[in-house]
Amino acid sequence: MTEPTLGGDAPLSPENDRVLQQLQAAVPLTRKDFVSDQEVRWCPGCGDYSILAQTQKVMPDFGYAKENIVFISGIGCSGRLPYYMNTYGFHSIHGRATTLATGLKAARPDLMVWVITGDGDALSIGGNHLLHSMRRNVDIKVVMFNNRIYGLTKGQASPTSEFGKVTKSTPAGTVDNPISPLTIALAAEASLIARSVDTHTEHLQATLDRVGRHKGSVFLEVLQNCNIFNDGAHRDFTDREVREDRMLILEHGRPMIFGKDRDRGIRLAGHQPEIVTLGVDGVTEADLLVHDESDPLIAYMLSRIYWPEFPVPVGVILDVKRPTHDELLSAQLEEAVAKRGVGDLRTLLDGGETWEVTA
Amino acid sequence: MTTPTKERDVPTQELERVTIRFAGDSGDGMQVTGTQFTRTAAVFGNDISTLPDFPAEIRAPAGSLPGVSGFQISFSSSDIHTPGDEPDVLVAMNPAALKANIGDLPPGGALIVNTDAFTGPNLQKVGYGTNPLTDGSLKPFTVFEIPISALNTRALTGLDMTNKQIDLTKNFFALGIMFWLYERSMEPTLQWIDQKFGKRPVIAEANARALKAGYAFGETTEIFHTHYRVAPAHLPPGRYRNITGNEATALGFVVASRKASRPLFYGSYPITPASDILHQLSGYKDFGVTTFQAEDEIAAIGSAIGASYGGALGMTGTSGPGIALKSEAMNLAVMVELPLIVIDVQRAGPSTGMPTKNEQSDLLQVMFGRNGDSPIAVVAPATPGDCFDMAFEAVRIALRSMTPVVYLSDAFLATGSEPWAIPSVDDLPDISVPNRTDRAGFQPYSRDPVTLARPWAVPGTPGLEHRIGGLEKADVTGNVSYDPDNHHRMQLLRVEKIARIANDIAELEVYGPDRGDLLILGWGSTYGAIRSAVERLQAQGRSVAHAHLRHLNPFPRNTGDVVRSYRRVLIPEVNLGQLLLLIRARYLIDAVGYDRVRGKPFRIAEIEEEAIRLLDDPEAPR
Numbered sequence A: 001m002t003e004p005t006l007g008g009d010a011p012l013s014p015e016n017d018r019v020l021q022q023l024q025a026a027v028p029l030t031r032k033d034f035v036s037d038q039e040v041r042w043c044p045g046c047g048d049y050s051i052l053a054q055t056q057k058v059m060p061d062f063g064y065a066k067e068n069i070v071f072i073s074g075i076g077c078s079g080r081l082p083y084y085m086n087t088y089g090f091h092s093i094h095g096r097a098t099t100l101a102t103g104l105k106a107a108r109p110d111l112m113v114w115v116i117t118g119d120g121d122a123l124s125i126g127g128n129h130l131l132h133s134m135r136r137n138v139d140i141k142v143v144m145f146n147n148r149i150y151g152l153t154k155g156q157a158s159p160t161s162e163f164g165k166v167t168k169s170t171p172a173g174t175v176d177n178p179i180s181p182l183t184i185a186l187a188a189e190a191s192l193i194a195r196s197v198d199t200h201t202e203h204l205q206a207t208l209d210r211v212g213r214h215k216g217s218v219f220l221e222v223l224q225n226c227n228i229f230n231d232g233a234h235r236d237f238t239d240r241e242v243r244e245d246r247m248l249i250l251e252h253g254r255p256m257i258f259g260k261d262r263d264r265g266i267r268l269a270g271h272q273p274e275i276v277t278l279g280v281d282g283v284t285e286a287d288l289l290v291h292d293e294s295d296p297l298i299a300y301m302l303s304r305i306y307w308p309e310f311p312v313p314v315g316v317i318l319d320v321k322r323p324t325h326d327e328l329l330s331a332q333l334e335e336a337v338a339k340r341g342v343g344d345l346r347t348l349l350d351g352g353e354t355w356e357v358t359a
Numbered sequence B: 001m002t003t004p005t006k007e008r009d010v011p012t013q014e015l016e017r018v019t020i021r022f023a024g025d026s027g028d029g030m031q032v033t034g035t036q037f038t039r040t041a042a043v044f045g046n047d048i049s050t051l052p053d054f055p056a057e058i059r060a061p062a063g064s065l066p067g068v069s070g071f072q073i074s075f076s077s078s079d080i081h082t083p084g085d086e087p088d089v090l091v092a093m094n095p096a097a098l099k100a101n102i103g104d105l106p107p108g109g110a111l112i113v114n115t116d117a118f119t120g121p122n123l124q125k126v127g128y129g130t131n132p133l134t135d136g137s138l139k140p141f142t143v144f145e146i147p148i149s150a151l152n153t154r155a156l157t158g159l160d161m162t163n164k165q166i167d168l169t170k171n172f173f174a175l176g177i178m179f180w181l182y183e184r185s186m187e188p189t190l191q192w193i194d195q196k197f198g199k200r201p202v203i204a205e206a207n208a209r210a211l212k213a214g215y216a217f218g219e220t221t222e223i224f225h226t227h228y229r230v231a232p233a234h235l236p237p238g239r240y241r242n243i244t245g246n247e248a249t250a251l252g253f254v255v256a257s258r259k260a261s262r263p264l265f266y267g268s269y270p271i272t273p274a275s276d277i278l279h280q281l282s283g284y285k286d287f288g289v290t291t292f293q294a295e296d297e298i299a300a301i302g303s304a305i306g307a308s309y310g311g312a313l314g315m316t317g318t319s320g321p322g323i324a325l326k327s328e329a330m331n332l333a334v335m336v337e338l339p340l341i342v343i344d345v346q347r348a349g350p351s352t353g354m355p356t357k358n359e360q361s362d363l364l365q366v367m368f369g370r371n372g373d374s375p376i377a378v379v380a381p382a383t384p385g386d387c388f389d390m391a392f393e394a395v396r397i398a399l400r401s402m403t404p405v406v407y408l409s410d411a412f413l414a415t416g417s418e419p420w421a422i423p424s425v426d427d428l429p430d431i432s433v434p435n436r437t438d439r440a441g442f443q444p445y446s447r448d449p450v451t452l453a454r455p456w457a458v459p460g461t462p463g464l465e466h467r468i469g470g471l472e473k474a475d476v477t478g479n480v481s482y483d484p485d486n487h488h489r490m491q492l493l494r495v496e497k498i499a500r501i502a503n504d505i506a507e508l509e510v511y512g513p514d515r516g517d518l519l520i521l522g523w524g525s526t527y528g529a530i531r532s533a534v535e536r537l538q539a540q541g542r543s544v545a546h547a548h549l550r551h552l553n554p555f556p557r558n559t560g561d562v563v564r565s566y567r568r569v570l571i572p573e574v575n576l577g578q579l580l581l582l583i584r585a586r587y588l589i590d591a592v593g594y595d596r597v598r599g600k601p602f603r604i605a606e607i608e609e610e611a612i613r614l615l616d617d618p619e620a621p622r
């Protein structure tokens, strides 16, 4: 293929190119390496900025060269993120990013694949694909920006909008019940399930770090503020003044304690969780539920509790190991070759009954 | 031409061509019976063509009309192109099969019936007021009444089987009769029985006994006065196998993937009549073929696009209803200009239509069924064997031009079969294209000056990190662009890229005179019926030619010249005039259509008649 040279870098000889690449590989990457040359076009004040920044920040931690990282998105405000990452990126069609990611990962197990999606993209139009990518344990990292509204189409109710929500498309209030993204991820058997918050930058970074290191299907819900169409959707529990009292930061192997004064916790009464205060009625840390990321029943309980009845759990709610989709597919291919050898085309075409016709 | 044979004094008559239709309940094993006769005829060296016809219901009520399953095979000592317009012999295993098929049997045709199935309830079930075997309605035919069930049951006495199991073997008894009648060896089928039922010796023994008993019945009974011989055909020298269109399709894509040095990824969702391609490809893991049964049609194509993006040969396959669901993703592939193969095994529509029945009515859907001006390459095989060649061609085009290519097969091609001269692997060209690796001057939407293909820069290539997507691209850089003139330019570039494929494909071949009274232009599975009709017309001294389009977008470069070289152009299609619309619009000629959508392939005779009508019409418009 003859490629017209269109300015830019002066051409390097292949030899020099290789040397340059080796040099570059030797220098550790930083956040800046993951910033693309595209101007970011979200509304000023949008929660997406923070998610982008934290994503760029953690990206060097995983030991992947940036050419081996791919961001795939669907449609919605979140869908723009791949343009801003200086990696490979694919802005696909509404709801279908997980399908492209599944095919890409099957063909290229060597790549680290992220899927960026929103509550409408993932749970409404893309619900089926999300479900199946998780049950297959496709080794992709689905990060769902949950702002509980359709932003790009200017403010209609989404699958996570609260019941009765008045929006442009639901002037008398929506009659649809919202769904719990984390419960769905659990039902669909994702192997790492987590939640974080756009403005909670350190927590978000730490959670993204866990996400990046997990092998298997990740579902990360990021509570994100759309300051134009649904401002303050999560404010009641994410605001700086109240967040410690109204959010439960999960740590594996640690009792579930929350509150500014670290004096409240979650205890099981029968099979129901309840909020207790340490020191009151003789309650001690030993009475509290200890978080176990490997326990889907605890994860289920955590996926069902929410503000205002309970503090909102954030962090990793489930982390289990299962063989990934691409590992299983590759194993079948390898097994076939081990059994029958590498397929021979002549044998293939001659298969079945043949006969000779002579002149 | 009759000669006495040794066993019984039954003379043998030489025939050039015979068409047999086996018909029975879908539980009667008619497809197996037809397939076994086909194998035997193919290995013997006849030219063959087959037409299975089965209901969409897996098990419609026994003995009912919707439950009738049929298999027609035509075998010949000369070159044939179709499974035959009408059967010479109809084997009817029950009243439903008789009722559904007798209309196709010409007067004088032979009818073999299983009289045991003509009971009161069975006759009532399909609305026979009187028994057709006794009411004289079958007078025009040569009827052979055989109590197949009873004879078969007697042959199987002593085997440890239920009556139901015994009944399931009666198709082999019928097959045995046909083998005797046409002087065929039972060996290939006996071997097949051994392989298939080897683990269940009683069943194997029962089927083998049924077959032999049927054969012996032919030999000893007095009801047949002749048996028939159809000599081997004079096919071009080479190594042959019998192949269905779906098999040839799968093989073509596997070979193309090797010749392109790209692993094949096939994402698909089960749908009639395309599922067999998924089944077959899933057995080629040792060829590096990954198959992925997706959650739906959209996921199937999405995964294929993802695989192509990663540098594999991404493919998806479906039928018309699936294409409707895939349209948005096909458009994405058009926009991001990645190679992709979309197989459409067409079936009768609209909507769910008639899933197992044939039609070629998705042409306009795949040409235009997407938002925006969205040009896509389209190819269509003409015969079951041609499926191999066109599969290979689809991949060649997709890679060379970095474009999605639609491969339009249909139900008739998919399940029909013919002898196939096995190609030599070494003679097939290398169709590989390199990935872009050179970072100097890399731009995601720069273009090859000849084909206008953009570079294939796959993830993992250092220095070529870039972003693509469904939003309009700026020319060369591929950045998102809303610039009005850029959009117009990009539309023209996408159209021009597809148009330029015509510079690189075979010209349209004409069978017959270069100019003359009539051109019959076809595409897809109508090839056999049109070619046979044209052969007959030419033999009558008519000035008629046949051209068959295997590239539908773009058309071969000489298509305009060809269609303008005849006084009239007739376009027979199993749709209501889709190619006709394209040809008339594109070349401004007054072509006429011949359209029949009956879920069945054309008969030769109807095309011949239509051609004669046009040829003899003095008002023929130019």
Ligand code: SF4
Pocket (backbone or CB within 6 Å): A041, A042, A043, A045, A046, A047, A048, A077, A147, A151, A152, A225, A226, A227, A228, A229
């Ligand atoms: S509409 Fe909302 S979600 Fe979209 S960019 Fe603006 S603030 Fe962010």
